[in-house]
Amino acid sequence: MFVVTVTYTAPLEEVDPWRPAHGDWLNRLISQRLLLVAGRQVPLVGGVYLAPQMPAEELDRLLATDPYVLNGVATHSVVEFTPLLVADGLEDLKSQG
Template identity: 85%
Template sequence: MFVVTVTYTAPLAEVDPWRPAHGDWLKDLISRRLLLAVGRQVPLVGGVYLAAKMPVEELDQLLATDPYVLNGVASHSVVEFEPLLVAPGLEDLKRHG
């Protein structure tokens, strides 16, 4: 499993036009369970994704298709981890880790 942080590399005024395409991209990956959770950082300087276990090369290829990255307004940072303990009701995360 991976934690991906997104950092805007451009002002929000340059990020905002790509937000609809980025949202569609996220919804597609969520529907395919490649991403398990997504959200905005607070304050709004980027986002955070929880990504399912996959070969790191596959994740890199997916992240390269992010409209934010394609349009040069954000970058990603990836940390791989293996969930060992989870809160009750979240046991499914260990299967995706």
């Protein structure tokens, strides 16, 4: 499983025009279960995604298609981890490690 952090590399006024395309991209990946969770950082300096287990190269290819990245307004940082402890109801996440 992966935690992906998104960091804006441009001012919000340069990020905002790409927000609709980025949202469509996120919705597509979530509907395909290629991302499990996506949200904004607080304060709004980027975002955070939770991605299921997959080859790291596949995740890199997916992240390279992010409209924010394609338009040079954000970067991604990826941390792979193995879920060992989960809250009740989230046991399926343990199989993602």
